[in-house]
Amino acid sequence: MKLMVVGGGGREHAIIKKLKENKDVEKIYALPGNGGIAMDATCVDIGAKEIEKIVEFAVSEKIDYAVVAPDDPLVLGAVDALTEAGIPCFGPDKKAAIIEGSKVFSKNLMKKYHIPTAEYEVFSDMDAALKYLDTAPIPTVIKADGLALGKGVIIAMTREEAKAAVKSMMEDKVFGKSGDNIVIEEFLTGPEVSVLAFTDGYVVKPMVSSMDHKRAGDNDTGLNTGGMGTVAPNPYYTKDIADECMEKIFLPTIEAMKSEGRTFKGCLYFGLMLTEKGPKVIEYNCRFGDPETQVVLPLMESDLLTVMKAVTEEKLSETEVKFGSGSACCVIMASKGYPESYEKGFVMTIPSEISGNVYVAGAKLEDGKLLTNGGRVLGATATDENLAGAIEKA
Numbered sequence: 001m002k003l004m005v006v007g008g009g010g011r012e013h014a015i016i017k018k019l020k021e022n023k024d025v026e027k028i029y030a031l032p033g034n035g036g037i038a039m040d041a042t043c044v045d046i047g048a049k050e051i052e053k054i055v056e057f058a059v060s061e062k063i064d065y066a067v068v069a070p071d072d073p074l075v076l077g078a079v080d081a082l083t084e085a086g087i088p089c090f091g092p093d094k095k096a097a098i099i100e101g102s103k104v105f106s107k108n109l110m111k112k113y114h115i116p117t118a119e120y121e122v123f124s125d126m127d128a129a130l131k132y133l134d135t136a137p138i139p140t141v142i143k144a145d146g147l148a149l150g151k152g153v154i155i156a157m158t159r160e161e162a163k164a165a166v167k168s169m170m171e172d173k174v175f176g177k178s179g180d181n182i183v184i185e186e187f188l189t190g191p192e193v194s195v196l197a198f199t200d201g202y203v204v205k206p207m208v209s210s211m212d213h214k215r216a217g218d219n220d221t222g223l224n225t226g227g228m229g230t231v232a233p234n235p236y237y238t239k240d241i242a243d244e245c246m247e248k249i250f251l252p253t254i255e256a257m258k259s260e261g262r263t264f265k266g267c268l269y270f271g272l273m274l275t276e277k278g279p280k281v282i283e284y285n286c287r288f289g290d291p292e293t294q295v296v297l298p299l300m301e302s303d304l305l306t307v308m309k310a311v312t313e314e315k316l317s318e319t320e321v322k323f324g325s326g327s328a329c330c331v332i333m334a335s336k337g338y339p340e341s342y343e344k345g346f347v348m349t350i351p352s353e354i355s356g357n358v359y360v361a362g363a364k365l366e367d368g369k370l371l372t373n374g375g376r377v378l379g380a381t382a383t384d385e386n387l388a389g390a391i392e393k394a
Contacts, residue, residue, distance in 0.1 A: 021304070233327065
């Protein structure tokens, strides 16, 4: 089989390595991939948002199966275009990807179908939003409606910070059109949990839970960037909480999307907070998380390609999705100065004995050398029987 994976980060590297475990896979193309992914796949210089070129390539190369991993091409309709061209595909169509593409849509969906989430108000008028903030509970959370490279959420600890956030989104357009509408929502507290789940629109099969680390520096220092490391399973996510989430969040979300004529097929990411009043949804993503994928897939014992095809063919109910009982930890290496200003072009050396557990994000190949080409550069993942051992090895 010839496969194609759209995307070019650490998440895509983890997906490609897992897909390679299937003995029927002869070749994998990564569009665009990166210098590190080039060790495991053939990289093609087509950007993840260049939908027409992606489809042309898939058709000309007679791709047997495609995986669209990032949010942008999913929201833009890459799966629709590939499916129309006869290429079977993993990922939600454009109608379903709106669950991440619009925070206003996802919040209204949760309200309509009684899925637990933070209280919120939606604004398209800046003056109305600023007036609301005069009396809103503080701290509060301000979210741009559309995609903003994972940066469109601001936790404001004071009214001044909240108003500045609203102005930056709605007046200064720091996130472009994504800030035309905003959500102002209740600030929740509690442990955060990420749960990625396979779904074919009818059945939900969650993967092992995970927890990400947000600070850029060692020992919990530096700016809050999100995605600076992950562990799995999440130590706070018990069997009882998992059962409650399945009953009150996971299945109701899938049913809600179906009722709206937006059947979701692919990987649905549930960003949860375990509050005093029970688990609540902070956000949905319409795809595998990064870097959660880098700890979840190494613990997966089932064949990834088999599960993905079962999702596409709506046969997930008859397909086993199994994870090992151990733990995994991924430590992210980032360029000094990230997420603000940093240099690129440093030589990277990955010893062969650990290369199987290294997922490369920001890198390029130049004259046979692997050079840094981004902020978050790579993730080193290790598994062990327990979390302490996984952290030590990573």
